[in-house]
Amino acid sequence: MTDLTSMTIAEAKAGLANKSFTSLELTDAHLAAIEAARSLNAFILETPDQARAMARAIDAKIAKGEGGPLAGIPLGIKDLFATKDVRTTACSKILGNFVPPYESTVTSQLWRDGAVMLGKLNNDEFAMGSSNETSCFGPVVNPWRREGSNTTLVPGGSSGGSASAVAALLCMGATATDTGGSIRQPAAFTATVGVKPTYGRCSRWGIVAFASSLDQAGPIARTTRDAAILMHSMAGHDPKDTTSVDRAVPDYEAAIGKSVKGMKIGIPKEYRLDGMPAEIEKLWSEGAAWLKAAGAELVDVSLPHTKYALPAYYIVAPAEASSNLARYDGVRYGLRVPGRSIGELYENTRAEGFGDEVRRRVMIGTYVLSAGYYDAYYLRAQKVRTLIKKDFEECFAKGVSAILTPATPSAAFGVGEKGGADPVEMYLNDIFTVTVNMAGLPGIAVPAGKDAQGLPLGLQLIGRPFDEETLFSLGEVVEQAAGRFTPPRWW
Template sequence: MTDLTHLTIAEARDRLHAKDISAIELTDAYLGAIDAANETFNAYVAVTHDKAREMAKASDERLAAGKGGALEGIPLGIKDLFATEGVHTQAASHVLDGFKPRYESTVTANLWADGAVMLGKLNMDEFAMGSSNETSYYGPVKNPWRAKGSNVDLVPGGSSGGSAAAVSAFLCAGATATDTGGSIRQPAAFTGTVGIKPTYGRCSRWGTVAFASSLDQAGPITRDVRDAAIMLKSMASVDAKDTTSVDRPVPDYETALGQSVKGMKIGIPKEYRVDGMPEEIEALWQKGIAWLKDAGAEIVDISLPHTKYALPAYYIVAPAEASSNLARYDGVRYGLRVPGKDIIDMYEKTRAAGFGREVKRRIMIGTYVLSAGYYDAYYVQAQKVRTLIKKDFEDVFHAGVDAILTPATPSAAFGIADQDMAADPVKMYLNDIFTVTVNMAGLPGIAVPAGLDGKGLPLGLQLIGRPFEEETLFRASHVIEQAAGRFEPEKWW
């Protein structure tokens, strides 16, 4: 019998409905795996044993009565950015010490309504600011993958590093994640998992700790494309509490899998061939092109001329929104409070102690670009560039392109405490070079594992789609997955 934790969501769902296994058995298998391995990976910052078993028991009762939901009895990990009622929700930051919300985020409420089981809260970069999961107050997460013949610990990517590592190491069946500039797709690529950032507005942001409100979007990280389709169907919804969520029906994404891509036009942007890109990434890209071509898709060269301005514009827009969103953490109503001689002193001491280095850096950048005298020069310019980036994509889609194929990351996972990265924040920011344009334009993007590099580490390809055409991405990424096969880390823990 397969180890229960190695079942995909689709396989577990079918076996639960067939009464081959119970939700309690499945949940206990995952809790056992977490208890055995979490000290190694640091993927979970809180494990909800009692709540998980209680939810699994309720799932078994519903399944017995023939009333099982779409995710009935499926154990999931939840990124620490989503508010979970009565459970640790701190965005992996010291400033939110002890915070347990009295409400549930819309995304997690949707999952529980469909019968999912919560295993616990997953580690992440503090306030989702980072590309390596090293900025967390709870310390770095380790990637379950290691280079061949090496015992060097690697980063799982960020900010959803806990989500990606937990899925890859079989510590949950799937996980929620968020993506502001690549925080779902980059960790998925680094861990051999599938991650989709849906169109902006497809999932409600209500009850999710805000980083950059015009860029943040929730999505799933899973072990294969089918599981991502199943999870996104449950996560997505319109929400009266989030005016940026879009009121349109949520399709059954799973039905898109296996549909032909014959006649589909796939664009290859020349601007994504960046200087110094490893040959392995280029070779992988060519493989992806060949797989889609063999499946009947038409490959066309395209240009997205404003791509080169995306990263600098992103690092103005995102910190500006962060500096205004994070102003609410003042030590008055909840979280950390460091006493001071007066209220201003208390604010200053609380924020100095509560925020980590990367968060402070981005708040300062954001406050600077929004300040009088610089607002027009930086923030307004960045918003104009954003409009041009969006128009580049619109022109390409208008010309009949159905999806765009690019690499997901410029390299495979790098080492924890990599000196080059630590010394140069810009080098770290370059990890998002292939992903930020998608957030700037509000488009859907999926990262799918496509191969291993020379050291045996996973590499991913990214597909970018038209707004609200996630089905197209599931269809095309399923073709890549079928051709590339699935990847699992060799167990060393």
């Protein structure tokens, strides 16, 4: 049955429709794969009983011809999404054994469409990290390895569990979230496809908040088509989320295979960084050549405020995090460490419950919002954010359909290799991705090649607001030209 796990969502949908296998058989194959791959630490909670019950119910529906667009497809859920009666911790000790009495809007839409939940996936604590090393459940392991080496590599973050599980064929797709690159960077590190939708395209209701003006849910899948299928179910207006946009959800899958002839693709000169590895430069040129061969027109564009994006992001995101994380106080839910006063209870709980990276960001955020520093830091960062958004608007006003950039400045690195002595070294991984969140735009990362050590590298396409369809069309061109990569099995 193991070959059932190597199918794409599109292939599995066809197989289920043809009655070649049942959803229960598909689910059992994935549960067995998860059990055999516990060394990857991608799943932090397996829900086999619930998965089988969901699969049986879907099989009964399929038999009656009532299955939805995701009927019988087994998925993994990032531990940032509230799942009713299933533990949700954001991979932080401070949430303890929190079991939500409600379901996030995104996951409820997936279950509405017939998907099956295999369990909860590991992520950086409160989604704060670029390597999935800050989780209280320990780091996730990338299923890819350097050729001839047994070094344990990171899968990227914060959605490292999602990317690792999809790449290792443990689930057919996964939910993820992206605040500064947390979908696209792990996708690039694992040869999976990751989509960060336009801000407001997917509901944030029931997702543990990091930075409310930047967070956006999206899918990680094995192919561009699979990502489009998942995105259709995840997107949509939600009256419970005031930042959710009320506009119709297009058929994203219909964009796959559409001609890209005549589309203008912007190549931003500011993304050519000093000291950028030659193989990243080469990959970028190859990607541009593939799009040109498909009929797209390449144009040089300028995004002059890009150089300020990373510092501005690391002011805005921690500021919003310090505000959002104030609710974790040991009083209402989660961990409680007693103290002699209410103030001491807060201090003790937060000191023990939050990990180093979360504490660091909360302290930075509280500092930049404090009296005397608010104008100097937070207000200026918001002004820079407006200028970054304007740069993109000017590009799109000149007829540019999408912008092509590298997804990451390097391939995956080893666990413990970066950020130990200098956290900024880790933050620099987000250099190509944060602008998209600052401007609220959609972005997609697609596998495009490998480095000299056989590790996957990805390209990023940035689109106009609510024009994910163009990204799917262009992403498919890159995917077809580059081919698909699967890690050799060693776990």
